[in-house]
Amino acid sequence: MAYQMDASLTEGPIGKKLVLFALPLLMGNVLQSLNGTINAIWVGSYLGESAFAATSNANNIMFFLLSLVFGIGMASTILIGQSVGAKDEVQAKRVVGTSALFFLALSLVITAIGLFFSPAILRGMNTPHDAMEFATAYLRIIFIGLPFMYGYNFIMMIMRGAGDARTPFYFLLISTFLDIVLNPLFIFGLGPVPALGISGSAVATVIAQFVSLACLIWFLYRKKHYLRITREDVPYLRFDKQIIASLVKKGIPMGLQMLIVSTSAIAVINLVNSYGSVATAAFGAAMQLSSYVQMPAMAIGGAVSTLAAQNVGAGKWDRVHKTTIMGIVINFCMTGVLVALIYLFNKQALGLFLKDPSAVAIGMRINFITLWAFILFGITFVVSGVVRATGAVMIPLLTTFLALWCIRIPLSYYLSSHYGLDAVWWSFPVGFTVAIVLSICYYVWGNWKQAKMLGSNQAQAAR
Numbered sequence: 203m204a205y206q207m208d209a210s211l212t213e214g215p216i217g218k219k220l221v222l223f224a225l226p227l228l229m230g231n232v233l234q235s236l237n238g239t240i241n242a243i244w245v246g247s248y249l250g251e252s253a254f255a256a257t258s259n260a261n262n263i264m265f266f267l268l269s270l271v272f273g274i275g276m277a278s279t280i281l282i283g284q285s286v287g288a289k290d291e292v293q294a295k296r297v298v299g300t301s302a303l304f305f306l307a308l309s310l311v312i313t314a315i316g317l318f319f320s321p322a323i324l325r326g327m328n329t330p331h332d333a334m335e336f337a338t339a340y341l342r343i344i345f346i347g348l349p350f351m352y353g354y355n356f357i358m359m360i361m362r363g364a365g366d367a368r369t370p371f372y373f374l375l376i377s378t379f380l381d382i383v384l385n386p387l388f389i390f391g392l393g394p395v396p397a398l399g400i401s402g403s404a405v406a407t408v409i410a411q412f413v414s415l416a417c418l419i420w421f422l423y424r425k426k427h428y429l430r431i432t433r434e435d436v437p438y439l440r441f442d443k444q445i446i447a448s449l450v451k452k453g454i455p456m457g458l459q460m461l462i463v464s465t466s467a468i469a470v471i472n473l474v475n476s477y478g479s480v481a482t483a484a485f486g487a488a489m490q491l492s493s494y495v496q497m498p499a500m501a502i503g504g505a506v507s508t509l510a511a512q513n514v515g516a517g518k519w520d521r522v523h524k525t526t527i528m529g530i531v532i533n534f535c536m537t538g539v540l541v542a543l544i545y546l547f548n549k550q551a552l553g554l555f556l557k558d559p560s561a562v563a564i565g566m567r568i569n570f571i572t573l574w575a576f577i578l579f580g581i582t583f584v585v586s587g588v589v590r591a592t593g594a595v596m597i598p599l600l601t602t603f604l605a606l607w608c609i610r611i612p613l614s615y616y617l618s619s620h621y622g623l624d625a626v627w628w629s630f631p632v633g634f635t636v637a638i639v640l641s642i643c644y645y646v647w648g649n650w651k652q653a654k655m656l657g658s659n660q661a662q663a664a665r
Contacts, residue, residue, distance in 0.1 A: 211365050211509050212287055212516040217528045220505050224532070226371040227362075228501035233371075233378045235493045241385050241403050242490055243554055254483050254555065257400070260341045262471055263323060266464040267312060271352055273457025274304055275359040277449045280511045280591055281655055282363030282429075287515025291428060298360055298429050299438030300445040309352040316345035328475045330482060339401045347408030354415045357422070362508050364429060370418070377414035381406055448656050455595035459602045466606040473614055473626060481623065484564035487555035488572070491544055495573060498536035499580030502529050503587040510591035519651065522588065526645070529584040537580045541573050568627050575631035578638045585641045594650035601644070605637035 211219055238261070245254050278301040285294040316323075320341045321334075329337050354377075358370040387395055388402030398405060422430050431439055474485045506529040513521040544551055552565040586598045610633035617625035644650065 211512045212518055212521065216509070216521060216524045217532070220502070220509060220525065220528050220532065223365075223367050223508065224501045224505035226367040227504050228497055228536075230367075230371045230374045231497040231500055232494070233374055235490070235497065237378045237381050238493070239490055239554070240382050241407070242486070244385055244389055245400060245403060254486060257337075257340060257403070257486070260324075260337050260344065262464070262468050263341060264344060266461070266468060267316075267348065268351075268355065268460075268464075271305060271308060271355070271457070272460040273453035273455065274301065274449050275355060275453075276456045276507075276590065277453035277655070278356075279359045279363035279508065280452070280593065281445070281448060282360055283365075283508050283511025283591070284515035284655060286364055287512035294364070294429060295431070295435055295438045296442050296445050299431060299435065299440060300442045301356065301360070301449065302431070303439065303441060304446075304449065305352050305356040306349070309349040313345050313348045316348065317342055320345065328472045330475055330479045332479060336400045339399075340404045343401055343404035343408060347404075347411050350408065350411040350415050354411060354418065357415075357418055360429060362504065363511065365508065365512065367505070367508075369421070373414050373418040373421070376417055377410045380410035380413055384409060444656065452593050452595050452655060455599045456590060459595075459599045462599070462602050462606055466611055469611050470614060470626060470629075473618060474623070477623060480558055480561045481564055483556060483558070484552075484561040485568060487552050487561070488565045488568035490555060491551055491569065492573065492576060495537060495540050495544065495576045496579065498533050498540065499576070499583040502533040502536070502580070503583035505529070506584055507587035507591050510588045514592050522591075526585065526588045529588070530581055533580040533584050534577060537577050541577065544569060544573055564623070567624070571624070571627040572630040575634045578631070578634040582634070582637045582641045585638075585645050589641075589645060589648075589650045592650055592653040593655040594648070594653035597644045597648060597650070598641070601637055601640040604640065605633045609633050609636050 211223070242254065242257060245257050278297055281297045282294050285291070285297065321338050324334060324337050324341065354370075354373075361367070361370055384406035385403050388398050388405045389400070390402075391397030471482065471485065474481050506525050509525045510522050513519070513525070548566050548569050549562060552562050552569075556562045556565060582601075586601075589598055610629040613629040613632060614626045617629075
């Protein structure tokens, strides 16, 4: 049976819709982090602290690369959501066609650049000398798989904008299962498969992403999804000037926001690297755990953005505001539970990644200082998700810049010389506090509801 356009997120109980839409996103985040965690356990436990430090540095670069297309992906999601809310299938397909060309072109360019400049990038991050060889081998293979990663994320964001969070999750299951199974196979070798060490972990990831993407595309055409590009839709597969203008105008600030986040993470790990591989490994393990704590915020934030976009398209502003409140409440409860659990089992959780007692001690200190502050991060993520759904992107960008590059990074660098690594850890809650205050002030008193994604916004006409 063919998929038909469905704007059901504009009707019914908001809390229920939000939870049901967020659950696949949350489970998907859990799967991705679980996948990364299991891979990190293999690397950290069997290949040593230097190899684990290498993957920590390489993963920060991958987050940076995802940030490059995050903005265009989010702009596409919002445009799709508003189009579905307004029941405009033609505009939705225009967005899909133009965005697909952009993602393909960008992924190929970045892959070519990354293959040649991986060592220079890692040296610029002050990667520890004993981890350099591992990190270079790992990163170059990951760059080869970048088009598959970009392709999957593009399709995932398009489908979420259309109100479908479940289908991408099913195929993420395939990717995760393959990655988990193939990692030890390629790391240690078996039969005709050679032992590739840390490079084997990257090879497993690339294969898993390729298979999952191929299966997802096959499924969408098999089920005749209404957003697939058919022979009749080839005219939409072009650089539409109006769509490009919107994707660039709205997508670049959202992409820059993620770039600010990722570059600040690179700046922090660059500072931590100067304290040696033990500190880097401890920080990498703590960030593995904090990635789980951030999952509810990311899931609820993605859900509220889609719900808000569809309701903006339908002109239902009362539902937009209710979505914000429900998102904050749900996120607060879910994140709080995870923070409490990690505090209870702090040492045991870190012991999954780290064997060196000094590294475990540093990791426990990091968690003690930073974990609770991710509750504040979650509230900011939800509020920003709703605001961006209208096309208001500049103030969230400025807020992120002020909180990270004007507060967190200066605190880390200038105070660490006096207070050591504790200054780095305390910069997290301080930065999150600044971000939440600025975000709520803009939501209450700002003019974000007047923003437009396209020149003639259906939501504005309906108001």
